[in-house]
Amino acid sequence: MPNHSEIKNLLENREIGKKIVVCGWVKTFRSNRFININDGSCIDDIQCVIDLDSFNKETLSKITTGSSIRVKGQIVESQGRGQNIEIHVDNLEILGLSHPDNYPIQPKKHSFEFLRENAHLRARTKTISSVLRIRSKISYAIHKFFNDNNFYYIHTPIVTVSDAEGAGEMFKVTTLDLKKIPQTENNDIDFSKDFFGKETNLTVSGQLEAEAMALGMGKVYTFGPTFRAENSNTSRHLAEFWMIEPEMAFYELTDNIDLAESFIKYVIEYVKIECENEINFLSERLTKEEQSMPQNQRSELSLKERINFVIKNDFVRINYTDAFNILKNCKPNKKGKFKFPVKEWGIDFQSEHERFLVEKHFKSPVVVFDYPAKIKAFYMRLNEDKKTVRAMDILFPGIGEIVGGSQREERLDILENRIKSMGIDKKELWWYLDLRKFGSVKHSGFGLGLERLILFITGMGNIRDVIPFPRTPKNADF
């Protein structure tokens, strides 16, 4: 293993007097004496103090922002404020140059747009690297929560023939020569010549396959990429994003909501502890950013306060009909302030309605359940009223829908009716229906969009800045 130390460990262990080797990229070089370097292991730099006389001018001139160096020295108690230790440098080696005129990531504020164009280098900034460290720790917390709670992690297929879920537009996957698409006698595309012998797409959800696994393994979850070929150029949409989809046999809707709430709280609390420094930094960043906004657009709570609020308070739970009545009778609706007026029971709530419920009315995360059957997917369990289904959405302040889930329809005849009435081809779902023929049981699950959760925890404004290399319409660079 390498003989250098990582800055994270040095700062945590504070072994004053120890001789060490450390490598990193130069952040700043001040007064020909203080070199701050970062190696990516944590948010903090370490300060390396050099004795000017020991180094020639040529070497010193190469110590520029972005250059990489290797330092031998001794850990000493720091003289400066804000650092607990620093390194007294005995020996310094330049590893790689970084010409100041060409290196894009200079020690100044860059716009997020600019950093996106330099996504291959933006992990060297404090903000983006903090977000990506949090992304990593969130992911780990997700695996840890499910592992500790007897869930099995399953990998559902990315390439799929199924398009029954209807969750959105899909990307085609093919090895056909686009210049010479083979045709059948009826002038249809001859997919029998394609790699999989059928028309295939990128998955929009692993749910249906996860159900099959849950009905053998009990409690399972997916954690993988999902895709939407929708032309949505917003700060909330990606064409490729990561989703977590637990699915539990023998769980009813209330169990499902209980699980989702405790899961989200666990993950947020885990990250709050593990990434304290990053969250402090991002909370300050956001507060500073909001200082330039008009008072009424600033957040009432700081990022840290919002995180604590979610961990400490029960989510509000309300059924669709009650939520509908609140919205119908609320001031903004009566005054015609909603772009989409709330009139008829059965409408799908729009972002403005969800935000009103969460940010104005309840000032809390809200779980809305028992939605009208007509606006929800075929697999959701029909209630006794025949009008609503056992669906649930969890709405978060500033983010909107962060979780969508349901109890699944386990009754074969009702499921078949729903499939028929929605005009879906039953043949394609033969195996999904099989699950209701052989030892069918009540079961439930939900989907959580990883990037939306990261947006909440980091306070970032654009979803493109919380994934290393975002995929959006007209953009698949890097």
Add this chain to the structure above:
Amino acid sequence: MPNHSEIKNLLENREIGKKIVVCGWVKTFRSNRFININDGSCIDDIQCVIDLDSFNKETLSKITTGSSIRVKGQIVESQGRGQNIEIHVDNLEILGLSHPDNYPIQPKKHSFEFLRENAHLRARTKTISSVLRIRSKISYAIHKFFNDNNFYYIHTPIVTVSDAEGAGEMFKVTTLDLKKIPQTENNDIDFSKDFFGKETNLTVSGQLEAEAMALGMGKVYTFGPTFRAENSNTSRHLAEFWMIEPEMAFYELTDNIDLAESFIKYVIEYVKIECENEINFLSERLTKEEQSMPQNQRSELSLKERINFVIKNDFVRINYTDAFNILKNCKPNKKGKFKFPVKEWGIDFQSEHERFLVEKHFKSPVVVFDYPAKIKAFYMRLNEDKKTVRAMDILFPGIGEIVGGSQREERLDILENRIKSMGIDKKELWWYLDLRKFGSVKHSGFGLGLERLILFITGMGNIRDVIPFPRTPKNADF
């Protein structure tokens, strides 16, 4: 949360006398008295003992293999052999029927081919569910190892414009209407009309992007799906499989090998402990299966012995040239037993050569390093001899290559020469070259195929049986 208990917890906690509720699928129903059920939480069933007189005939007739039931009762010490506890049933509810004439998964031996055709139900079998539980625990161990060792988990893109890696044939991703492919004036395909505005593919590796992240965040790893559109209908190839790719700044090749070896040992040992029952079961299964084979085709070691062997022994490390000489001078080569005779230095080793080294010559996992530059990728670091590169492959008994890695070329001029000499378009790699322009450092990484590691730990013979829904040529069912 639901008020039923999970069988895993019941068997672990052994709370004799406790009143509980348990749900599951019927495995067997013997003597009108003993119902074995499994809920997927672990490999073991729990035996539910009913008092025949308390239930009417109609109810009893519905308790068939694959049906689902809910049982209330009391935990009692088991009378039978092989179980530590059983449930004395007070109340039994049939949840879902399973008609014996139609349910495919009857309590008898099914061929793996048959189970693949019923992949939606095969997680209800002991063998497949054991494999999938092991898959889950392997995945968790991977995340735990990296998290505990200060690595950050990164999600590299699945849809990519890059095809420079040359790791294999690729799937196209498109939203173009295949019946009306738009054309440019030159009769080329007009990809500017496509979703991403460019020709895009499914990734074959996240390595290049992982390098960009490592050169900001220090130590990172990917864990995600990768794709090969190769028409390989073998028991070792999938079109869609999961890969783990760590990438470490400031690591040289030896550090890289050290890491890979300790990583693999950690994961195998973790799973050996966490999935002891599953591995015992699969080890016995394999031994039984091999009993029907001729003596000389049986494994010298049982599955459990193989696992222990890998954990306890150092991997053999040998450079390509030494390995080449062993192969050139070995008996099978001299006697013309190899399909591909070993004659000239510079050849790529074939499966038969790797197996000879691992299974016959060293009888150990083997790390081969410093391969001829000509047979390896452009990004591998050129040695002083100008003929070999700092590549390494780890070869496993029965599996072949399980890890492929290298120290990456960090010197801009040499990298540019390699790209040129391999006929790759430099423009496409502008950002990858940038990483060598700004604070370039030595770095290394490797890729490990998840499914191959599962094959090793489970002793399964076909890679299609270690992933829930395999994707292979002409097959994307479910």
